[in-house]
Amino acid sequence: MSTQPSIAIVGGGPGGLALARILHVAGIAATVFERESGPLERPQGGTLDLHEESGLLAIERAGLGAGFKRIARYEDQGTRVLDKSARLLFEDAGSDGNRPEVDRTDLRALLLDSLPARTVRWGAALADLQAGPDSRWHLALTDGHAGSFDLVVGADGAGSRVRPLLSPYRPQYSGLTFVEFGIDDVDARHPALARLVGHGKMEAHGDGMEIIAQRNGHAHIRGYAIFRVPADWAERRFDFSSPAAVRAGLVAEFAGYADAITDLFRAANDSFAVRHICALPVGHRWASRRGLTLIGDAAHLMSPFGGEGVNAAMLDAAELARELIAGEDWAEAVARYERAMFERVMPAAEGSAEGAATLLSHESAALAVAQARSHVLAE
Template identity: 65%
Template sequence: MTRSPRIAIIGAGPGGLTLARILHLAGIQATVFEREDHALARPQGGTLDLHAESGQLALHRAGLAGEFRRIARYEDQGSRVYDKTGVLLFADDADGGDRPEVDRTALRQVLLASVPGETIRWGHAVRDVRSREDGTYDLVLDGGTAGPFDLVVGADGTWSRVRPLVSPYAPQYTGLTFIEFGIDDVDDRHPALSRLVGRGKMDAQGDGRALIVQRNGNAHLRGYAIFRVPADWAAATFDFSSPASARTRLAAEFAGWAPELVDLIRAGNDHIVPRPIHALPVGHRWANRVGVTLLGDAAHVMSPFGGEGVNAAMLDAAELGRHLAEAADWTDAVRRYETEMFARVVEPAGRAAEAVATELSHIGLELTLRQMSEHAAGR
């Protein structure tokens, strides 16, 4: 059995690209299949706080710690909590923590620049993965196939096309829906809102709903209005084809809140989209199948509370890459990775599940304040 299998990585997100980079450093070739046509085909999402023990560790192993420091925003680690009347209940504007913020697009560009250009096959949406009689796999793409591959790594997110090969589980709706909005050029166009949010993230709760707003790079704010509603509620309630109409309807959901908080919605641009939150069961695992494995959200998608998702994906990639680089038998490397990953993600997935279960509860604001205070005290 060869030490270096023919590897296909499905998905060019942070997890898939981190794995490709670490394998490249080890002299192991891999091909990344990405459905997007190019790196900037769609917005990559909001800001991330990369944790020292996971996301940052993965970048260190990838030899990209210096590049990360150049794009990290250490000044944007603050937190603020308001009640619905606009009273500031908690503020931590310190910039000395070890979880600096970084924009997803900037992080992806660093990772893309770290692998040979031919590693990524853009515009290659994987529709299915089929096994051959010899134990290898072909990828079914739009308009053709690719393969054979000895190892297929599903790094393709919540609705992974690879997961069904090893697990019957599908992510379940958590009961929470986020409606995402954004504010451009906030420092110059909306200085009062800029001051309201501060350098980092603000959280406001009341009347069974919440607003979370994050500061991104380039004076951009990304916000999320949060509701505990049926999965089809947003589609039935809002006309997302008309951003102005959707914005007005969203603001109406916060009637009775402080005007300055509702102004965060009114100042939004035309990017307004629903984000129903899904998760796999805590402790999700599967029996090892030679030639197929998962990482990141494909393996253990969890709620975004706690910011563990990307960090866990990048650490998964670092550990899988390490095992593949060190082991004489790559099949044994994958088994070891899976065994360790299953155990490692139980705790953060459990915390995320508890957080999503208590969000918007009658003690939700109290729990948020406690969490913020504990985080600030731990710096």
């Protein structure tokens, strides 16, 4: 490109870090501002499956294919669907799957280790962003620093602070609440639960509720108890100051389920989290504005039912980087990325919205089987 913009990336999640890395490979520097104090401030969450045409493509463009193979879990691509009495409705061992699983923390470490020191500024949450008279954007960070950049990329997730400068839309609550739980050392301490979940993902359906449990690395299971309830329900229903009370409360809510399934709650460790599932409208877009853009959840937050969120975020990073690297005019390159991205994410956003709308319906077990089958066929 003729002139390179100075680039700030707000948010060091998978989208922001993939963008920084792919630009770095092409010799373009960017600074990532991340609100967390360091890479180990919190566990990064559960396992993700990367798709060939998106997440894995971004990994290849980042030149990290070999490193990814070392952290990927090709053996954990199975799917099991049960009804509430623990009857197996569908099973796929996933042995010939092409969507390897990876723990989020490992993926973040892979991307971070591939960046030059000081690319990521930790403990630097975006506090203010304003257009200056010099047609640059002025950022103020919570660590007291400030800076001016030609291009600011909002990769700051669901609650993006950059998005309001481009779009009036906010994520809306989907009506679904997840209570997240974890089980440690499952193979040694809970072999029956290890078999129940299998090597991949297990879903159990019934009574208008659902449990999803996924095998992560290091013999860890991460699970979600899923309810269609008002947004403040979980905080009122469960006493999160008492892990024992949360365990008992979950067992009580799923009273119609077999003990073999509710044992997941009995075995849960003391860390619980509530996730209110929100999404931006399908087809969310904005009028291009010089020097500002969004990638990932900031641009197109979806409910997690398509398993596309992180894949879409990483493909956004790869595509924005490709346009910036190839473009003569960086502002036009950004606008080209946006036009293509708005169309590209539509099917995934529609699928996720459909998944959120039909989840926990009376036929949800049958639907889950049909979806699991079509997922396997698609692969």
